[in-house]
Amino acid sequence: MRYLLGKVGLLLLTLWAAVTLNFLLPRLMPGSPADAAIAKLAQNGPVSPSTRAAIEAQLGVPTGSAWDQYLQYLNNVVRFDFGVSYTFFPQSVASLVGTALPWTLVLVGFVTIVAFVCGTLLGVLAAWKRGTWLDTLPTVGGTFASAFPYFWTALLLLFFLGYVAGWFPTSGAYGSAATPEFTGTFLLDALYHSILPATTILITSLGGWILGMRSTMINTLGDDYVTFAEANGLHPGTVAIRYAARNAILPNLTSFGLALGGVVGGSLLVERVFSYPGVGYLLYTAVVNQDFPLMQALFLIITISVLLANFIVDILYGILDPRTRR
Amino acid sequence: MTPTGTTRPATSAVKTISRGHHDAGANPLRVILRAFLTIWSVPKARIGVALLGVFVLLAVFAPVLAPYGATDNSFDRSEDMSAAHWLGTTAAGQDVLSQIIYGARVSVFVGFVAGLLSTIIAVLIGLSWGYLRGLAGDVINFIVNLFLVIPALPLMIVIAAYLQNGGIGMIVLVVVITGWAWGARVLRSQTQSLRSRDFVTAAVFSGESPARIVFREILPNMTSLIVGSFFGASTAAILAEAGLEFLGLGDSTTVSWGTMLFWAQNSNALLTGQWVLLFAPGLCISLLATSMSLINFGVDGLSNPRLREGAQR
Amino acid sequence: MNVNKQSAGSSDGSLLVAADNGSPTFEKNFNPFSTSKRVATTYMYEPLEVTNTLDGKATPFLATGNTLPDARTVVYDIRKNVTWSDGEAFTPADVAFTFNLVKATPALDTWGVWQHIESLEVVGDTVVFHLQADDVPAASIIDQQLIVPEHIWKDVKDPVTWKNEKPVSTGPFVLDTFTANQYTLKKNQDYWQADKVAVERLVLPAANSQLDVVKNGYDWAYAFMTDVEGTWVAADKQHNKYWFPPGGTVTLSPNLTKAPYNDVNFRQGLSLALDRDKIAKDAEQGYVEAAGQSGLLLPNQEAWLNPDLPERGAVVQNETAALAAFAKAGYTRQGDKLVDASGTQLSINILTANGYTDWLQGLQTVQSQLGKVGIDVKLSQPQPAAYTEALSKGDFDMAMNSFGGTGSVFQDMNTLLNSQFATPIGTGTTGNYGRFNDPKVDALLGQLKASTDEADQKAISAQLQTVLYEQLPVISLFYGGLWGLSSDKNFTNWPSEDNAYAPPNTWNSTPLLILTNLKKAS
Amino acid sequence: MSLVSVQGLSVVYEPNGAEPVPAVKAVSFDLDQGDFVGLVGESGSGKSTLGFALTGLSRPPARVCAGSIIFDGVDIAGLTPSQLRVQRHGGFAMVLQSGMNALNPVRSIRNHFFDIFAAHGHVAGRDREARAAELVGKVELPASVLDRFSGELSGGMRQRVSIALALSLEPRLMVFDEPTTALDVLVQHAVMDTIRELQKAERFTAVLISHDLGMVLEVTERVMVMHDGLIVEDATAAEILAAPRHPYTRMLLSHYGDPRAAVVEVPGLASRGTERATNVAQAVAGGAPVVEPVVEPVEPVVEPVETTPTVRRREGRAAREAIVVSGVSKVYPRHSRRDQPVTAVNDVSFTLEPGASMALVGASGSGKSTIAKLITGVEHPTSGTITFGDLRIDTIRRRQLKRLHTEVQMVFQDPYAALNPLHTVEYALTRPVLNYSSLRGRDARRRVLELLETVGLTPVEQFAARLPHQLSGGQRQRVVIARALASDPQVIVADEPVSMLDVSLRAGVLALLDSLRETWGVSMLYITHDLLSARLVTDQIMVLNQGSVVEEGRTATVLQNPQDDYTIRLLDAIPAPRSSAPRNPS
Ligand SMILES: Nc1ncnc2c1ncn2[C@@H]1O[C@H](COP(=O)(O)OP(=O)(O)OP(=O)(O)O)[C@@H](O)[C@H]1O
C-alpha cells in the first residue's frame, strides 16, 4: 500500500511538472495565433488585410498576467477544458483530441504490446540458442531494424507495398466513405488500413526488445538458480521460461515503460507519413500552425499516457516481482 | 534486498573492472587505445568500427570525394542513375551522390557533438547525483525521471518549434536537452554501486575531497559505461536529427540525410519513381546508427564479460 | 475497397476533387464566415458576383449586375426566382441581413466589407450600398461576400463559433454525406441555373496525397507536382491536363526603413544582379515565368500594362550594371566581395517561412546569384506564424513575400504601396510590409480608387507601374502559380490557357465559375 | 565396483579471445557408494570445476578435454543432454557454491519442488505436497517455508532449501560446493550438522568441497587435497591429520589452531600463551611511552620480528589518546516499507586505551562493522558519545573528518575491493601522504617508499609502480595497511582484514599487523568473527551479540573460560579436527 501511495505521489508530482512545462513551452514561441491562421491562409494566395482583423476578433488574445494565465490554465486542465483550437476554430480541443486519441491508442498500444511480446520471445530464444542461427538472425536483424528511422521504414513500406504493389491503402485509418462505428466491416477496414503503420512500428521497435531481452536473458542464464535448475534436471523449457526468462523480463519491463515514450514519438512520424488521424499527426499540425491550445493538450495527453503506462508497468513490476512486495 | 554477506559479487565485479582495464595507467592516450583494442576484439564491434570509419572518412573528405558540390543545382532535374550521376539527381537538379557524401558531415557532426554533450551532462549529473545524498539527490532524481518519462520526440518537436531556424546548432541543443537523462540514470546507478565500494571509502580515509573522489576514483572506473552511453546518445541524436529534418523542423537548406529525405518526400520522389532518393539517405542513416549499435556490443563486452560470446558462467 | 477508386472515372456524374485537405481528417464546419470552414462551403453559398481573379471580370451570381450611379454608391440588382435549398425564397432582405450580420459581428468580416460601406438599404429588388468615400473598387469586395439565409441565421446565437452543420444555401451544390475522411456534395436540383451544372456529385476526400491524386484518378486537383508531365500527365496521357497560370507575384521585399535597403540604387543593384528566369525555374521547376517589375500578372493583365515600360517591365540580369548601381549606393567590389566604405562585406538576411519549400529553393538560387556579386546572403526561416509576425511588424531586412492576384489592379497596388499600411516598425500591419511611403503614390491610388472610367484607370495604373519599375519598393522574382490539374475523362471544358474563364484554384468562389461551365464528357 | 570412477580427467576453460586456462589437470579417483569425501584446496585450485564436471554441468567456456567419468558404469561424457537430464533423478546432484542465490527469486519454494517432481515424474501429483513438506522437514525447516519466496528466507534457510531440493532427486551422488561459506559461523555449524546427519541417514555418496580444512576434517572420512588443478593428496581424515604427505597439505594444517588452547601457535606469528607478556608493557619497555604524551620524536624502536622485514623507525608519535565509547547506540531507520528499524548497536561502552589491541568478535550482523563506522566518523550514532582526545567523533562534521582520519585509520576487509584497480600502488599511497603531511615532491615519494618497506613490499621501487591486479591478495592487503599508516595514525581499525585471504596469506598479514602495533605503539581495534585470529593478535576481547556487548576481558581468558552462553555457542561452532580425530581411529 505504501509502495502504491509513493508511486501515486511521484506520478502526481511528475504530472504537475509536465503540465507546467507544457504551459511554458508554447508561450515562449514567437508568432500569435492570428499570425498562424493568416500564414495558413496565405498558402492559398494573398490574404486581404481585413482578414486579419476578423481573425484576431475570432480568436481573441490571451489576457492577464502570466501567473493568472497559469492559474487559469491549471484550473482548465483539471477540468479537462483545453479551450478552442486555433487551427480548427471553432472546434474545441477536447473534441479534436477525443477523435484522434483512440486511433493512436489502439495503433500504438496494440503494436507496442505485440512488439514487446514478440521481441521478448525472440530475445529469449536468441539467448537460449546462443551461437546458432536462431540467435544470429534475430540479433543481427534486430540491430539493423532498430537503427532504421521510423519515417524511412514507413516511406519504404508505403512506396513498395502501398503504391507499387497496391496491396494496402496509402493513407488514413479507414476507407473514405466509412463512418467510425462498431461493425465488422468497419473494424476490418480499419484493421486493413492499420497494417502498414503497424508493421512500420513493429519492425522499427522490435529490435530494441530483442536485444534488450537477449542481454538480460544471457545475464540470468549465468545466474546460479538457472544452473541449479539445470542441475536438478528440469525440462529445458521450464528452465528457459520459468527460471531464466521470468527473471530476465523484470528489468526489461522497466525499460519497456521508458521505451514507450520512444514508440509514441515514432508513431508520430509514422502517422505523418500515413496521414493517420492520430494524436501524432494532430500534434504536428498544431506545431506547424502554432496552435497553442491544441499543442498543449496533445503534448499533455501524450505525456500523461506515457506516464500512466509507466505507472502501470511499475505496478505490474511490483506484482511480478515478489521482492518488491515487502 | 540482496542477501547479506555475499562478498562474491563484489569481488567478481572488481575482477571485471580489472579485466577491462589491463594496465590502464594514467595516460589517457593509452586508456583510449586500450578501450579501442577491447572494442576491436569483438567481431561485431569491429564491423561497427569499420563502418563508422567509412562514414567519418566520407564526412571529413567530402569535398574531395564528392563528384560535385552539395548545393550545385545546375543539372537536369530528377534524372535517373547514370554514369555522370551514379544515384541520379534531385528534383532541384542536385547530384544525389554528392549530397549523400556531404550529408555524412551533418549526421556525423550531430552524432558526435550531441553525443558528446549529452554524455558530458550525463556524466556530470549522473556522478554528482550518484554521489550526493539527501535533498539534492532527490531533486535531481525527480528531474531525471521527468526527462526520462516525457516522450522525447514530441518534446523535441515542441522545443524545435520554439527554437526555430537555429539550424544544426538548434538540433544539437534539442537532442541534448532530451537525450542526457538516460545516460545520467545509468551512470548514477553505477556511481552508487561504486560509491559503496571499499576503495571509495578508502579514499575518504586518505583525505580526498569529494570532487576528487568522484572524478579520480569513480569516473575512470566507468569508462566503458561512458563510452557506451556516448554511442547510445550518438545513435539517438542521429535518428532524432533525421526525424526533425524530415518533419521540416530544421533548416531545410543544409544538406543532410534528413533534409534529403524531406526534399525527396516534398518533391514526391516516389511518384517520379526515384525511390533511390528516399532509399539512399535512409540507408545511410540506418547504417551509421547500426555502426554505433555494433560498436556498443564491444563496449558491452568491455563492461560485462558475461556478454562476451560463449561465456556462460 | 477504396471509395476513391470507385467514384473515379465513374459515369454517374461524380467529380472527384482534391480540394480540401483534412489534417488529417475533417471537422464538420460549413460556416461560410469561418476561416477554417470546409472548402466546399463556397461551392454551396454564393456571393453577389464572382470575379475571375485572372483578369478581374465579374460574373453575376446572386445579383444580376451592379451599377455605380456615382463613385460613392453601388446598386446591386438582386436575382429573382432563387430559392434556398430548404425551399424558402431568396430575397434582397437576405442580402441586407448578411451584410448587417457582418457589421454587427466584426469577427465575421473577413472580406472587410465594412471598411468600405457606410450603410445599405433594400430598394425594391435592389440593394443600395452607400460607401464611406469615393470607392469604385469597393464593389469588387462587396461582390465576394457569401450570402446566408436570414431565416436560419437570425436565430444563430454565436455566428462566429456556429459550425452550420446542415448548410442551407443557394448554390449549385448541397451537402450530401459527411464523414471525417470524406464528404460529398450533390447537385442542387432547384438551382437557379441548374441547366449549367453537369456535375451530379462532388467527392472530396480528406487525404489527397500526391500519390493518391495520381493513383486514384482524380478529376480535379490543386497541387504543385514535381515533374507534372512524368507523374500526373503520365498517369493518363489522354485525359490528364495541367494549367499553372500566375496567381500572384513572389517578391523580395526590402525593409525600406533600413539602410541600405532604403537606397533605390542599392535595390537596383540587387534587382540587376538576379537572373529571374533561373530563380523561377529553380523555385517552381520551370512551371512559372519570371515576373517583371510592372506589378501586373502577365499575361492575364496584359490589357493594363504600361506600354512605355522597356521589355514589358522585365529586368534582365546585368552584373556590370548591378555593380554600377551598388557603387552608387556605396558598395564596391573588392576581390570577390562586395564591401562598404569600411571594407566589410555586404551581408543581407532574407526572411522566409519554414516549409514554403518552393520559395526556399528560389531563395537558394538568389543566395548563390547574389553571392556571385559578392554579397553574403543568410536565410532565416521561422515557422509560418513567426514569419507572418516578423513581416507584419517589419522585423526583417528583406523578406520573401507575394502580392497581388486579387484580379483587381487597384487592390493589388493599394495593398502593396499605400502608406496607410506603412505603420511604424514594431506595430503590425497587413500590407505594404516594406513600409513604402510616397505621397504621390498615395494620391495616385486615391485617384484610381475614385475613377469610374476605364481609360483613366489604365493611365493611373501605368504611372503606378512606373513607380514599381523605377523605385523598386519590391523586387519581383517570379509568379506564384496556381497549380491546376484536371482530367477531361469525365468532364470537359476545364479552364485553360486558351479558355481562361476562371483560375483553376479550388477555394473561394471562383470554383463556382468552373462548376457552372463543366460539360459532361461524351 | 565403485559408484564413480574418474580417470585422467582434465578440464580447461577456453574463454573467447583469451588464453585457455587448464583448471583441472588429469585427476583420477574412485568414489564408493556411501562415501563422504572432502575436497579441499585454496581458492582457484579447481574444486568447483571438478564438481561441475562430476555432475555433468560443465558448460562453455569450460570443456572436459580429456579423461572419463564413469557413473554407475556409464560414461557421462557420452550422454546426450536429454539422457543426462533423466540421469539427474537417482543419479548425481549438486548443491552450488553460492547456494544462497540458487533459488529463483520469483518462484515460491513449493514450485521449486513441484518443478522437479514434474520434470522427473517420480512423485505422483497428490503426494507432492506431502513429499515437499517431508523434504524440507529433513533439513529442519517447517513446512510453511513452502509458501515463501527465496527473498523472504535467511541465508541459512536458503542453503537448506537447496539441499532439500537436491535431496528430492534421490541422488546417489551429491556434491556440496562450499555449502556454508557465505553463512554466519553459527549457521554454518548448524547446516554442516544437517548435512552430516542426512548423509548418514540417506547413505548417498557425498563430496564436500571446501577450503576450510578444519571443517572438512571434522565431518568427512576421506579427504582429497587439490592444488593448482591436481589432487595432491587423497587419504582418510585421520591419515592426513597424523601424517600429511604433501607440503601443501602440511602448510594448510599448520595454520589451524584452537583458540581455546592454552598456547596457540601458528607459523609466522609469535606464540601466545595464557599469560602472554603484555605487549603494552613490551612497547613501553621498548622505549615508546604510552601514557605520557610524546613531546619530541622518540628514538627508533627497532624490534626484530621474525616474520616482517625491517620495520622502519616511527617518525610520528605513539598512541596517546584513548577512544572512549560510552553508551552508544545506532538505530538504522526502516529501510523498506515493511522493515522494522534495525538496532545495529545497542548501548555499547568501551575504551580503547592508547597502544591497546582489542578484538571485537561476534556473529554476522552483530554490529561489528557498525561500531567501526561509528568510531571512524563514517556514521553518527543515534545516542551516546564517542570521543577521541578533544574530538567529538559522534557529532563530527565533514570538515573535521580529515583531522580525525589523520589519527584514526582503517584497514579494509577485502583487499581486492579496497584498491582502485586503475591506480598504481604509488598513487594510492601518495594521496594520503600529500593530504595529511606537508611532504611534497621527492620527500613525499621517499615517504611512500618508506611505507612500502615498512610493510615488507620490497623491492619498493618495483612494487610502487604496480597496479593492484599485479599483486597477490596478501600483497594487496599490505598496500592497504601501508595506506592506513601513511597518515601516521594513533589508532587502526581493522575490519576483518584477512577474511578474504587464503589461509596461506592470512598469517603473514596478521603478523604484520601485530608487529606494527607492537613496534609503532598504535592502538588497534581488530574486528573479526574468526576467534582464532582474535586470539593471535589481541590482548583484549569484546563479544558482541545483536548489537550488545555480552562479554569482555582478556582474550585468552575469555576464550578459554567463556561465561556467556553466546560466547560458548560461538566457540562450539569452531570445527575441531584434532578433537574429532579419535572419532575415526584407523
Ligand atoms: N569462466 C571462466 N573462464 C576462465 N577461467 C575460469 C573460469 N571459471 C574459473 N576459471 C579458472 O579456473 C580455475 C579453477 O576455478 P574453480 O572455480 O574451480 O576454483 P575453486 O577451487 O572452486 O575456487 P573457490 O574456492 O574460489 O571457489 C581458476 O584458476 C579460475 O580462474
Ligand SMILES: Nc1ncnc2c1ncn2[C@@H]1O[C@H](COP(=O)(O)OP(=O)(O)OP(=O)(O)O)[C@@H](O)[C@H]1O
Ligand atoms: N546502512 C544500513 N541500513 C540499515 N541497516 C543496516 C545498515 N548497515 C548495517 N545495518 C544492519 O545493522 C546490523 C549490524 O550490521 P554490521 O554490518 O555492523 O554487522 P557485522 O557484525 O559487521 O556483520 P558481518 O560479520 O556480516 O560483517 C545488521 O543487522 C545490518 O543489517
Ligand SMILES: [Mg+2]
Ligand atoms: Mg569454487
Ligand SMILES: [Mg+2]
Ligand atoms: Mg562487517
